[in-house]
Structures are given as structure tokens and as C-alpha cells.
Amino acid sequence: MRLKRSDFPRWFVFGVATSAYQIEGAVNEDGREHSIWDVFSHINGNIKNNENGDIACDHYHRFEEDISIISELGLDSYRFSIAWPRVVKKDGKKNEKGLDFYNRLVDRLLEKDIIPFVTLYHWDLPYYLYEKGGWLSNDIAYYFRDYAALIFEELGDRVKYWITLNEPWCSSHLGYFMGIHAPGHKNLNEAIKVAHNLLRSHGYAVEAFREIVKDGKIGITNVVTKVEPANEREEDYQFALLVDELINGWFHDPIVFGRYPENAKGFLKRFGIKIYENDMKIISNDIDFFGVNYYTRQLIEYSPENPFMYKQIIGKLPKTEMNWEIYPQGLYDMLKKLYFRYKLPLYITENGMAGPDKLENEIVNDDYRIDYLEQHFKMALKAVNDGVDLRGYFIWTLMDNFEWIEGYSKRFGIIYTDYKTQKRYLKESALWLKEFLSN
Numbered sequence: 001m002r003l004k005r006s007d008f009p010r011w012f013v014f015g016v017a018t019s020a021y022q023i024e025g026a027v028n029e030d031g032r033e034h035s036i037w038d039v040f041s042h043i044n045g046n047i048k049n050n051e052n053g054d055i056a057c058d059h060y061h062r063f064e065e066d067i068s069i070i071s072e073l074g075l076d077s078y079r080f081s082i083a084w085p086r087v088v089k090k091d092g093k094k095n096e097k098g099l100d101f102y103n104r105l106v107d108r109l110l111e112k113d114i115i116p117f118v119t120l121y122h123w124d125l126p127y128y129l130y131e132k133g134g135w136l137s138n139d140i141a142y143y144f145r146d147y148a149a150l151i152f153e154e155l156g157d158r159v160k161y162w163i164t165l166n167e168p169w170c171s172s173h174l175g176y177f178m179g180i181h182a183p184g185h186k187n188l189n190e191a192i193k194v195a196h197n198l199l200r201s202h203g204y205a206v207e208a209f210r211e212i213v214k215d216g217k218i219g220i221t222n223v224v225t226k227v228e229p230a231n232e233r234e235e236d237y238q239f240a241l242l243v244d245e246l247i248n249g250w251f252h253d254p255i256v257f258g259r260y261p262e263n264a265k266g267f268l269k270r271f272g273i274k275i276y277e278n279d280m281k282i283i284s285n286d287i288d289f290f291g292v293n294y295y296t297r298q299l300i301e302y303s304p305e306n307p308f309m310y311k312q313i314i315g316k317l318p319k320t321e322m323n324w325e326i327y328p329q330g331l332y333d334m335l336k337k338l339y340f341r342y343k344l345p346l347y348i349t350e351n352g353m354a355g356p357d358k359l360e361n362e363i364v365n366d367d368y369r370i371d372y373l374e375q376h377f378k379m380a381l382k383a384v385n386d387g388v389d390l391r392g393y394f395i396w397t398l399m400d401n402f403e404w405i406e407g408y409s410k411r412f413g414i415i416y417t418d419y420k421t422q423k424r425y426l427k428e429s430a431l432w433l434k435e436f437l438s439n
């Protein structure tokens, strides 16, 4: 049975998502300061083919065209992020030209009846703050609060949906433990401290939001991965529960319950990791929704020879170009788990796939992406019909863009970006989406 838009409630929002560093380019224009990703991507060896976001999709100059495409597809909403380095200068003063860009972007969206969903932080920390300690510094929460307040004052009259942070797990664990994201540190103690300061920053921003945008909604977006035991062994099950707490619970429990998950806390302490628990009252300031970035599952196997006693197993399901298993069931499972544990409304703020997209005669036949999206739409609808207060779904992503350490080698867009010409081509998935949204 072919899925139809009308199978979903009328109030259900369909959108697309992007982030500033991945699409804007213009990294040295109009007084923009550098971010940790500008520096990290210019260090040889960090990014595939030594690529960087200097130009990306040149969205800074082409945003009207990109918004016209969003409108042409019939989407309800557009999730994008503000580049902190573009709007706050090193001396702490606001950058009027940077703010003007986002004002024009928001106004254009509203002209086209597209609901703006704004992410305050999608990984591009101003490098001048990193030099003062960045997320490792206790003071970062106050810098983030002041930045958030500035943006709320600037856009809060027209933007009513806000996300403080995109995936604090990635910022802390990929950036400070695994070292594969900016700023490239490899220290678990630092990662846990950064995670805590990210949550503190989130809490202070929520406090400022309540004072400035009285009629708005604010949440946080986490990567949500379905964690399953690799085999039926009890130890695999136990470590799967632990990993679920380490990557999922760690960034949800403090915000709703005001405490870190117990097993994960005990596990980290056994490895001598210091746990911070100050400011839990601030961290657990009420929010209006959780954003859910869902892509895949993780299979965990007990592995005593490994330092942390477990390892991740690559499963046997069909995979995307990121080597992530395609597992729509995991979306349903996690939507149910999150909603019935935290009782907060949910938005799927990212879901999508990287595919072997080839442009031939101005056509990209990405039928695999149509199938992926339809399968995940069906799981989202199943969750809604099973009582989950799921209010929307944002496809990652609008157009192919800078995919972090993968550079431009991975294409997630429903629009094909020709980086040589900066031309945008609607993939078959975009044409399918337009048809889906039209009925």
C-alpha cells in the first residue's frame, strides 16, 4: 500500500534540515570569524581528500534559490543552524552583516510560508572561544547564553521553534574522545566534562529563552541510535543496556530527571572518569520537545579483551554509503522508548541516507533513497498511531553538502549539488517527495 501524506495527521510537519558550516561557504566574508571546523578542516589529513567548508554549497549567496526549491517541493518547514562565528565577533560585539543574513533568510522563508526551525549550535564553535578553553571551560555556558539571547532578541519575533544544540554526544565524544571531529582531542575525561558543559549551556539558553520568546518552543536534538546486543548472550544484553545509557541516556536523563544514568556513571567512575553534577537544576530547565536524529542501530558484543569490555559489531543488514545499517524498525523502537520514558513531544530532526548518487543526463536515479525514506516515514506514522506525540519529520538533507570528515564524498541530499558549477539538480527522491506532499 503506497504511503500518502494524508495518512499523516494534518498538523504533522514535513521538513528538510541543513547546518551552517556544511552549506554556507563564505567563511571569510562580512567579518565572519573562524570556527573550530575552519581550523580542523584545514589541517592536512583530517578530512577526506583534504576538503573543507570554505565554499561548500555557497548557500550564503544562493539562499533565495535554495528556499525556492524547498517551497517548490511543498515542504512545511526548514531546519537550519546559525553560525555563531558569523554573528558574534571576537570582541564580543554583534556582527550586523552576519545577523542581516539570517534576518533575510528567515524573512524569505516566511514569505514562502515555510516554518523556520533554528538550531543555535551545530558544531561550529568560534575559534576565539576555543582558545579560551571552549567547551572545556566553565565560562562557555555564559558565552553560549549571551549568544543565544542575542539570537532570540534578533529572530524570536518571527522564529518560534528552536533547538539549542545539535548532538552534544558528537561534539563531546567525536570531538574530545575519539578525536575524529573538531577540535580533535582524545581524552575521555575531557569528553565527559565537555558533555556536562554542553548540557549546562543548553540549560542557560533555555532560561534566557523563557525571558525573551514568550510564545516559542525550545528543545535539544540528540543522535538517537538503537543499541542492541549482537548475540543472545546475557553479557551482550547487559553491555547493550550500558551503551544505550552512555550515548542516549547521558544526554536525555539529566534534562528531564536532573541526573545522569546510574549504570553509565558507575562504569565511567570505574575507569577513573570524573563526573560533574553541578547545575543540574539549570540543565533540567523544562523544554518543549526532544529532537531525534535517527540513522541506524549499533550492535554491541561483550568483549573482555577490549579496554571498555565491549565492542561494536557491524551487522548484516543492507547498508548506506556510510556503512550504516538501514534499520527503520530502530526508529520506531526509539520513538516509543523516548516518548514513554520522558513524556515529551518529539520531532525527527534528522533522518536520511548517503547513497551512490550519480548525475547522468541531469538525472539522479536514487530509488534506494525513496525506499529508505518511505520505510522510515512508515515507522514514524506507526509511532504516531501507537500514541507517540511525534510532531514532525525533517529529512537529512536538502542538498549534498560538506559531510564533515567525509568531505564531499558522501551525498545525503534529495538535491544533487554539482560543486563545480554550484548547480542544484532535483534527484528522483525530491520528485517523489513533491508528489508525496502534494496529496
Ligand SMILES: OC[C@@H]1[C@@H](O)[C@H](O)[C@@H](O)c2nc(CNc3ccccc3)cn21
Binding pocket: 019, 022, 166, 167, 170, 223, 225, 293, 295, 296, 350, 396, 403, 404, 412
Ligand atoms: O552524517 C549525516 C549527518 C550530518 O551531516 C549532520 O551534520 C549531523 O547532525 C549528523 N548526525 C548524524 C548521526 N550521528 C552519528 C554519529 C555516530 C554514529 C552514527 C550516527 C548523522 N548526521
